Amino acid sequence: MPAMYFGLTCEPMLALLGIAAGFGFTLSYFTLGNSKRASIKRQKGAKLKDSGGVCRNGCGNSGEIGCSSGGKQRILIIIAHPDDECMFFGPTILHFTRDSNSEVYLLCLSKGNYRGEGAVRTKELWESCKVLGVAQQNVILYNSDALPDNPHVMWPTTRTANIISHHANSLDIDMIITFDRRGVSGHINHCSVYSAVKYLVEMGTLPPGCIAYSLDSVSVLRKYSSVMDLSLSFILSSCVFTVDFQNCLILKAAMRCYQSQYVWYRKLYMIFSRYIFINTLSEIKA
Numbered sequence: 001m002p003a004m005y006f007g008l009t010c011e012p013m014l015a016l017l018g019i020a021a022g023f024g025f026t027l028s029y030f031t032l033g034n035s036k037r038a039s040i041k042r043q044k045g046a047k048l049k050d051s052g053g054v055c056r057n058g059c060g061n062s063g064e065i066g067c068s069s070g071g072k073q074r075i076l077i078i079i080a081h082p083d084d085e086c087m088f089f090g091p092t093i094l095h096f097t098r099d100s101n102s103e104v105y106l107l108c109l110s111k112g113n114y115r116g117e118g119a120v121r122t123k124e125l126w127e128s129c130k131v132l133g134v135a136q137q138n139v140i141l142y143n144s145d146a147l148p149d150n151p152h153v154m155w156p157t158t159r160t161a162n163i164i165s166h167h168a169n170s171l172d173i174d175m176i177i178t179f180d181r182r183g184v185s186g187h188i189n190h191c192s193v194y195s196a197v198k199y200l201v202e203m204g205t206l207p208p209g210c211i212a213y214s215l216d217s218v219s220v221l222r223k224y225s226s227v228m229d230l231s232l233s234f235i236l237s238s239c240v241f242t243v244d245f246q247n248c249l250i251l252k253a254a255m256r257c258y259q260s261q262y263v264w265y266r267k268l269y270m271i272f273s274r275y276i277f278i279n280t281l282s283e284i285k286a
């Protein structure tokens with residue numbers, strides 16, 4: 001007969017101990033290591049900070065990319081629908097809006113009118129961005145019949161790329177952050193945005209020195225593992241953004257701005273999704 005511990009055989013007991021250790025690690029991380037603000041955690045020489053980029057305005061700050069006018073790096077978050085910013089990009093946005101060396105812009109490429117709620121969601125987008133700390137004048141909503149909010153419509157890559165390129169160049173953007181090719185939730189509009197940014201990277205038509213990053217999509221198991229995915233994120237990713245419990249509440253407050261969308265399954269999402277606590281990014285390369 002195998003050894004028993006509290007009525008359990010050895011293997012389940014070890015599994016429980018592993019889970020308890022994981023909880024202990026993540027709990028101590030959030031309460032001790034990350035207790036003040038949303039913080040960026042960079043590993044393995046991630047390029048977000050030390051890209052070897054050269055300040056194109058000659059500010060002398062060669063260790064940081066960007067350094068646009070005023071010495072700030074200009075970050076452009078590109079989303080497909082109102083609410084993407086707090087459902088998926090929250091830890092990233094909170095990091096950069098708290099960073100005095102960064103100016104955050106948000107480009108939303110549709111009103112989210114799939115169920116005829118575009119007008120309401122537009123207002124909710126601005127409220128959400130206010131909670132997240134994105135300056136109201138830095139929020140850009142693009143509305144075109146060519147880019148409908150529709151999970152069955154792939155947006156035309158060249159047209160979408162031209163819109164993005166126009167805004168990135170006119171704002172002198174240093175860093176673009178958007179979805180990856182799987183779009184996190186698999187929504188085809190999200191994937192369209194990635195395809196357009198990838199196209200711009202390959203064509204070399206982003207502003208000089210501008211680097212593009214995509215938000216990593218993960219498996220369903222990891223997606224709904226909440227903070228339990230923290231260890232694996234650090235192991236597998238070179239660029240990780242996390243939030244503490246206090247900033248997690250700010251993200252939930254931002255999501256509550258979307259009363260038109262805040263149905264029961266999105267409330268559950270805000271509890272269990274790892275994207276509320278963790279973002280991992282990868283550079284989009286040609």
Ligand SMILES: [Zn+2]
Pocket residue numbers: 080081084187190
């Ligand atoms: Zn979306």
